[in-house]
Amino acid sequence: MAVLKMQRISICALKKDRKAILEKLQSLGVLEVSHVIGEDDDFQKMDTAQQKAGFEKAAASVDQALEILEKYVPENKSMFASLEGKKLIDQEEEEKVRQERKELLRAAKEISDLDREHAEQLASVAKIHNSIESLTPWLSLDVPLKPSETERTVLIPGTMPGGTTIESVYEALAERAPEAESADIHMISSEQSSVYLAVICLKEEAGAVEEALRSAGFARPSQTWSRTPAQEKEELLREEAECREKIAAVESRIGELAQQRENLKIVSDYYRVRAEKYGVLGQLPQSHRTFVISGYIPQCEAQRVSDELTGKYDCMVDIEELKEDEEAPVILKNNPFSASMEGVVESYGLPAKGEIDPTTIMSFFYVFFFGMMLSDAAYGAIVAIVCGVLVHKFPRMSEGMKKSLKLFFYCGLSTLVWGILFGGYFGNIVDIVSEKFFGTKITVPAVWFAPLDDPMKLLVFSLLFGVIHLFTGLGIKGYLCLKDGKVMDFICDVVLWYLLVIGLILMLLPSDIFASIAQTHIVFPGWLNTMAGGLAAVGAVGIVLMSGRDKKNPALRLALGAYDLYNITGWLSDVLSYSRLLALGLATGVIASVINQMGSMVPSNVIGALGFAVIFVIGHSLNLAINLLGAYVHTNRLQFVEFFGKFYDGGGAPFNPFKENTKYTDIKEETIS
Amino acid sequence: MNIAGEMGIVLALLGAACAVLFAGIGSAIGVGIAGQAASGVVTEDPSKFAKVLVIQLLPGTQGLYGLLVGFITLSKIGILGGELADISVTTGLLILAACLPIAIVGLLSAISQGKTAVAAIGIVAKKPDQFGKAMLFPAMVETYAILALLVSFLAVNGIPV
Structure with missing residues (x-):
């Protein structure tokens, strides 16, 4: 039942030990960095924002690569994966992976690129499918699907609304362009919604024919191809196969890279930890040859950290009590x-x-x-x-x-x-x-x-437990008042309420209402009844008189007191709230x-x-x-x-120490959490 | 047995039906609107599923309270046991009246709780670490359903048949 006592620790050391000391502190994870001294001529802060952002970016790109891997090659996870916690790895293993970090970053980048490539190829496949679909109705046409011409004639491919027949097209032509007699119309295929036509006519009549047909709903195809539809389809299928091959290659390459998953996780954490370290480094006041780090540390750890650091490095460690008005971070113990x-x-x-x-x-x-x-x-x-x-x-x-x-x-x-x-x-x-x-x-x-x-019996017990709970809470408030030496507050805000509530409960117990609830009639001796009334009266009067004790104006003071007495309804609802137990x-x-x-x-x-x-x-x-x-x-x-x-x-x-804030792995080492 | 005598059990059953009906409707509406908000959060961030689900379920308890009172009433008037109790019109009306608190308070409090749950889901969406507090606001509304449940339960339990 305690909040861990915090102290301020300040370490002044040589710059040559900076890396080692920071890493030691980070792996101990018991110090919340908080500087009290500002910059001056001797001590300047280093700008590390750029490095920090660089490491954060590296960690983020590896995380992104891991997400992509998860999409292509899902990791085998049990139902309880979220309970397993971070994986524990050896220091040597971490060291080994750290050596390879450049290659791993490249691998992460390659994974991102492969994912983009994969998306592009999928998009081309979709595009090819669309082309094939719009080509299909024209398959039986054995000339290229585009307006083309011979010496005397032109070919105009196009569609007309569903239900059109050759006869109706001729009729429309005869009606709207009676002079154009050369037109020869072939139906290539027909679907419910449209009919596909190839129209051949003399060059000089082409304009009139097309105009006449257009007014009957004729439209040229939206896409044209320089090959015949059948050749074109073959070509498209070949392209699709190529795309598919590329997709398969990308997938298998990602599959290969997936073997690096564990190493990627380690390297991502490595960059995360370094980013954190550089964040702290940026806050340190540094002189030409020395640096200072200062912050909160739990009292129980302070001596140990101090001994470890002074034993190993040339440094000054100063541990002091917090100032009166300082709000220390909290660890519960x-x-x-x-x-x-x-x-x-x-x-x-x-x-x-x-x-x-x-x-x-x-x-x-x-x-x-x-x-x-x-x-x-x-x-x-x-x-x-x-x-x-x-x-x-x-x-x-x-x-x-x-x-x-x-x-x-x-x-x-x-x-x-x-x-x-x-x-x-x-x-x-x-x-x-x-x-x-x-x-x-x-x-x-x-x-x-x-x-x-016997629900009534349990109801009575529920309320009883509630009263005990509430009284304990009020008791703690009393204890806090006494601890701070506020005796007046203790009497007015705690004792008087105890008197009032106990008095009221004692008055309630022998009453008919309680008898009907509890189904037993409690008879108190006369003196107890008198005492109950007395307690309640003393409490009530005391509260009315004392609640507004910081106000000078007597009328205002009484009014505030009366208002505070109204809180008795709060007590009633608090106690009744415990009926939820039943x-x-x-x-x-x-x-x-x-x-x-x-x-x-x-x-x-x-x-x-x-x-x-x-x-x-x-x-x-x-x-x-x-x-x-x-x-x-x-x-x-x-x-x-x-x-x-x-x-x-x-x-x-909350206490927020400078530590190895990893996401995937923990490195085997002595740490204090 | 004349018609008036038969009315007793009808009224009592009507009471049980009301308790289940209205509290259940309230919970359905409450859980429904909270579910819409929860779905919105999950589309943005699926990892909050468990948290918003918990909050979505909070307005569901009124339906259970209605079921509880309904069940107690059914077993009291003998419908569950297979032997109908002989219930006068007065007793029937008493039981109907006893069922009303959870029926009406259940209906309205579940809807209010549903709206509060929507707001609480908003808290979880923006500040997931404040889940403990977010959960508390809808729970406050439920207090009144619990009070109504207690009165309905104690009343049904106390009516002699």
Whole structure:
């Protein structure tokens, strides 16, 4: 339950060691670079933007090549590839690949070029196909498809609308160009939408004939060829075959280059790491012979880094406490159980300066509420086993993923426990199966009680857990106030609210309303009733008087106080919000029994049992998925809104160290994460 | 049994039907509009599929709550067990009234939640790291469906048959 304490480390060293020291720091990955001194006459920053951009470009071009490889030669990936994490490689291997980086960059460029070539060839193939298609109707024409002429005659190829016959063309000619008698019309082919014609006529009549035909819908072909259609088609087919050959060649070449995939990944990471290094290098103030690097480092690492550097190089390492007003980046440090909930806190916001890390306290409530909402022993067991196996099987998965899976593992265990307490195993599967297939109804008894039999009891308990949760949150706020020495705030904002809320609860307990909810009448001794009233009154009056204590104007102060007292409705809605513990628990159980009920409508024989199994598997998978989502969302909500609302704002910046920010591989080396 | 006596069970069944109908319609609309937004995000960036899917599903719970109340009502009036309970018109009306909160609140809250989910999907599209917060906004709307579910459930459960 803590935020790691940060210190400022400043290293001043000789320029000749610059590369070695930067690389050491990068591989240690425990320093967030943040410079406090600016440039002056002695210390100047180096402009590394160009180199950095160059390395970034190299990394990006290799990434692009890898994407192209993935398109042509997909990598064999298992379903769980995303869980496997980055591949671990030896230093020697990395060294070897680094030597070949120029060739690998060339290979990456070649892959990009090949991809472009591939696209171009595919485009030509498509173009050829179009040409062949428009050529096909003319295939039986044995002269070149273009307007051509002999000494006395001309040939005009063209199309007319579908349904045109030779007779109708002659009729149209006779009507519109009666003087042109020489025209000889051949039908080459006809389709539904158009008819393909070759018209031969005397040269002097050509204009009149074409004019007449055009008014009947005649049009010259959009493309012309100098060879006969059949020759042309042959030629086009030959070209297509050539393109196809080229495409095959490109593909096989890419296939060959795909063997370089692993090396490309390594080299891409190499450039990425170097880009990062040059980014940092550009921020360093450097004099003629020395340079300075300064930044945040966790206290627990500071001494080690200092010892390592001073032992090896001529340098000055200075470790100092942060200044009062400095906002340090945040790393959370928790016990292994609570650490799995750090992701939940991060998604809300890391603790800002002066706040405590709420992870540990929250983690217990988180698991508790999650289990209560899902509340089915079998579901819990499935979730826990699946997450447990995955975490065990893929030790190199990313840290965030591991934390989430562990979170669900613990939540699954909690669900298992709550399921046993409430007697839910796939809803009421035991009852249904035993009654249907074995004739006698067996019910697994609930260890505590079955929520469906006594929902009011569970409602009361849900609200009780809610009050405990809220009071814990308020308690932490009180602790923070005391820690900062704000005793007045502690009394006014925390103690008075405790008095008011406890007083009101004590007044509610013996009332008829509560009796009808809980179905038991609680009778308090008279002094307790008086005390309850007293507590509530003291709390209420105190809040009215003290909430606006920073205001001088007494009327404004009372008005603000009264407004703050109105927050009691906020407490009411906060507590009622915990009724979702009951509602979601019921939803899981009831929908599971709906599925079982559906399954039980099958006949009691082998086929029926098979049908039952199908309904069982599909139904319960869906129910598990949707309720897992519901439990996750609503547990988060209870923590974020109700619990954090009492004491926690977040807003801290995450620790973002200078490290080897690789994408595909990790190099075997001693690192601290 | 006269017509008036028969009306009891009809009214009770009408209650169960309303709970399933309206809450289900609401969820269908809510999940539908959220799905349109989610599809838009996935066309741009398929890697956000899992995140937007989770948010799209959030307005789907009202339908389940309606199903829950409907199921409880069906088993209460004996339709599931095969033996119809003898239900007076008053009891039938009581059950119908008990089903109304989840029917109406389910319908409207699921639609609102769907719209909120669309906006939350917008957050994920632009700032995927803010997924935790994005998920919370639609979940806020759901609170009221849960309250309605509780009242419907407790009321149906408490009506003596």
